[in-house]
Amino acid sequence: MKKTRYALLVVLSLSRLNAIAQSAGKINDTLQKKIQLVEKGLVGLIQTEGQAPWTIQDRMAHYKVNGVSVAVIRNYKIEWAKGYGWADAAAKRPVTDKTLFQAASISKSLNGVGVLKLVQDGKLDPDKDINQYLTSWKFPYDSVSKHKIINTKNLLSHTAGLTVHGFGGYSNKDSLPTIIQILNGSKPANSDPIRSMFEPGLRSEYSGGGITISQLIVMDITHQPYDQFMYQNVLKPMGMTASTYTQPPVNTKPELLATAYRDNGTAVEGKYHIYPEQAAAGLWTNPTDLSKYIIETQLAYQGKSSKVLNQATTKLRLTPYLDKAAALGVFIDENSGTKYFQHGGANEGFRCQYFGSLDGGNGVVVMVNSDDGAIMNEIINSIAKVYNFNGLYRSKVYKEVAVDSTVLQSYVGKYEMRPGFNLSITREGNKLYGRATGQGKLDLFAEAQNKFFLKVVPVEIEFIKDDKGKIIICRIYQGGVNDAKKIE
Template identity: 80%
Template structure:
């Protein structure tokens, strides 16, 4: 009897320790959430600049809603929403609210396409026209006799046109996929055709991804959204997500409303994207975390809910390019590799990162045309969780440059034929404006070197032996010289 009582006491003690341990973990997570919420910092910061809170940046950018998920050690650590999914109706953002994933759709699309390859229904190295039955890609002399394969389409190395899509209002007649590919009415985008020969280099093409949508339909004889739900979303546990455009069978108030830069509501609340493969996914960070974790586990050979290890590694291997893999981009930050993708639909912006090793990641989605807050939140998460390489903020010192010196930089600089950079001055401020783009403030870090605060871009003015400014050197993912022409 004494032994039984002692054993029972041990069980109770163990249970108590378990509850205490669980409570302690939750307390730790809540503390980290609080730290993330008050340590936002941009990709560019000036010396001595203090971090912002998420509420301050939402107000600054006029962003109505934000939703975040953090992945740690192959598990979702937490997911949380901020602000309004619909400001007018006062519907708050929760972890279940669906946002448009925009080009993140391409990542899940690649999983679905490679599932066909894994199942032996598609050879990713053969001519795509072998699998297209309702439409054929019209090769011309631009392709130089080279074929386009599925890997080309998924890695943007097919040399095709049409970067992205603007979507359609609820009043518009929606085009078929063939009409979109041919650029015929009621499609509002150009025809998807060869820009240069396939396999030459990576050139982002949502048009190419749309071809894979038709390939899936022609091979499976199913609607694209149905195939993707049954073969990709459901097995991944992403049961709240959908590629259906417009969404049907969704609960009232579950879809976030899109907003412009000034906070104005998008007409009709959101646009419709029949280009489902490159832009049509409705999801949330909680569901995207499931995709990221499965990718990480499959990469290690520890899971195969959709793709096995071999095909997961294929998907995460750059193809004919240093970073463009199949539906994802691979970045090496300080020796840590991440697979990632961003997205930009009308009224929505989003970004995710997942580490190839260690099981870490983050997803941020906003219902706004202004997506700068995404990088600021990612920086905060990376700093709080010590995600190696993902904290990407450069600190600049500020220099004072005399207006007379600034005036010597004013002029027109040719970046390439027909694309110029205009440098102007107002008082002690210098501005840069590229052809067809907005005017941006230039901030001095030295007497002849400036930087942008909105993007990791630096500009240096080069003089000749006579002391005349002849070149504007632009540092943005490389070095590009623009010759002064005026």
């Protein structure tokens, strides 16, 4: 009797296991179909009516991008992560979900977490003068700052009015400067001194220089190397154990590092640049690890986790400071009623972008080892469409119209955008072209008799007549409205 009952239990258990396996198989099949839809559904920020989508392989070839790595977050979990192409083309080393890329300015987001950890622990008041915390170097205030202090919130939100937008890095043959040499712009630093450009608190003006000051604040408060503090207090607690701020990444297996490439597909000398400006540009990571940061931020924002920052500190980090978008290490985007925290990055031979929704637990990370990051928007558009991520699908469809050559000719001329910077409109047959001072010639495509659009960037141009029918203004729509007066 016992044997029969035991046999019956075994059969029932096996039946349940088979059912679970079949269910998992269906889930995997469904997921694989979604991944394939993403891979075949790339579209740009600008589409024309009837235009077919591209595949990820098509666009990698088009842009000469060697490697791409992607992760999708859904409902506070990593839905999938996948690599494409080559981490190193010469060695035929493929990109995997473990391949590390330079995160470039995305480093600033994780830096914000580290700095606010010090705030949360009561070691730093983010509203006080930074010179209260800087001990190895002091910021040299001058008349430009107009007797206003710079605080840590200013540094993280780019509202300190400081110079040095970004950094070019160093080759493996260069002598590396200390952090203080970088701040002072002294040899062997290859960047300018970090000084006041205008008074703090006036507006947001992106400054990697300001973030580098926050790096020194962390070091002066903790008396630890920056990379060591960040690994132990930020990366490791969030599970980002594959990631490192160490520059160069001496303790990381070389085969895990992606090689950097120019936009023509040739490798950067020495395979990649070194960034002692660790807080601003020095993180090596991958989309899987960045997804862990995004998910932890989303859960902490909801009060459901506190691996590094609690809910109150996370909300502080995600709140824009003196600006509608620039928060403390992140930018807040709102589109179609959905808010995302996000950051992009651009180092020599690397481009990257992430988005994480404040609610709902959705997100995306894309990293490429190329100077050309145009494919990233196309991948994000495809993911947003497949997964119905509200506010992330940002492609606009235009319908081209025919415009008579005599009408096109009336738009030809020179338009002054500002003193010394003009837009020249020319015609060749039934095509109109625009060229801004110091820039290349771009095709203009008609969406109406007097309105045109570009296919390479989201810009629209409208020609305005006076009451006598004479063209007097070229109105440019690009992050706002700018009028250029016709001068020739």
